Amino acid sequence: MSVRMIGCRHPSRAGRVLGILAALALAGPATAAPDPAASREVIAQAQALCDRDGGALWGVSLCGPLMIVDPADRAVVANQADAKGALVARDGAYVGTLPADAMLANTAMDWSGTRWTQLLWPLPTEPALLRVMLLHEMFHREQPALGLARDEAGNRHLDSFDGRYLLQMEWRALAHALMEDGPDARRARLADAFAFRQARRARFPGAAAEEAALEINEGLAEYTGVRLGLAAPEQRRAYAIYALARFVDAPSFVRSFGYASGPAYGLLLDQADPQWRGKLGADADLGRLLAGAVGIDAAVPADLDARAQRYDPEDRVRQAEQTRERERQARLAAWRSQLVDGPVLVLPLARSRFQFNPQTLAALDGVGTVYPTLRLADDWGELVVDGGAALVHADRKHATVALPRGGDGRRGDGWTLALEPGWSLVPGERDGDLTVEAGQAQRTAPTTK
Structure with missing residues (x-):
């Protein structure tokens, strides 16, 4: 991990923060098998x-x-x-x-x-x-007992060029705001962060509610970890900057961005309004709370490109994201061919349990979310995806994996299916597709797990 202190005007603080960041980035390997x-x-x-x-x-x-x-x-x-x-x-x-x-x-x-x-x-x-x-x-x-658990959906716009670029500009402005000592300088950085945030949401209908949900679900949890796990304010700020830098390298922001923005917004709210946690209602938005606390109009400014130049002066982020977007479009075409247009195994989702890596999720535009790594269990059994791809449709009523030619329907490129007793593979609605079906006993008395 690398952290660039662009235009930092506090060298002594930057040195302290970089020292803490280096310790985090160079942390040793995880522990071996437990005892x-x-x-x-x-x-x-x-x-x-x-x-x-x-x-x-x-x-x-x-x-x-x-x-x-x-x-x-x-x-x-x-x-x-x-x-x-x-x-x-x-x-x-x-x-x-x-x-x-x-x-x-x-x-x-x-x-x-x-x-x-x-x-x-x-x-x-x-x-x-x-x-x-x-x-x-x-x-x-x-979290649920506190009334701070939200239904998550979407955020697929954060796999697009505009979504990713404007999110990274917001993160860079937040990192600078965390570095500032003076309230005026901090407020100026926050004005930039809100500008990028609002511009992104203006371009994608529904994005505000979707982003707010994940920032509440995962952002508040990560903020809590930072606030209570680290005793010194300087450590907390350094960790929040570390999180903003670390998640830039995540394969996808769709499900992971709240881990980065949550600590930053939470710590900045601690400074601006120590009572903010008591104001978290059903539709709370961390950015909106902070904008109100510091008195900033969160409207989209006319000078957005000039603001972006402060945080990406050599257009390196923009160029990297343009390259990524071209590669993403090629992946989308391949996934659509395999998981939508081609023969697939269709798995109904009724009482599903998911285990996945949130940093690897990718949006398949207008269809659903692709999971390169997934363990999915339901009444019919268990699907394990490791190195392949599964598509969970946007309505979350069914998932699909690509069927290989001549296969038995229980394994494919990077996935395996284990069926519960009494369940079998049957032809799907389209020629060439398969799905799962329960016997009479399972239909009248579903398995309880």
């Missing part, structure tokens, strides 16, 4: 972090059920028993094994009658990264 003692240390650290907050940030304690899972064998080390007694007490923790139908992810999950924070090994070894991750995921467990 109970190491898991208990992580659990103790999580408890200490939420005890230190004492519920002050959000009005509720983030302490609660936490499990650490080894994906290799699904072994669990937890901080408490589950409601149904699946885990057993051993050596100061609770241990057991997650069943095969339980999804594996860093997330909040309901299992065995208990709502958990689930963490997967390997975990980061760099202390700051680990603390932020712990509190991010612990916040997710409490």
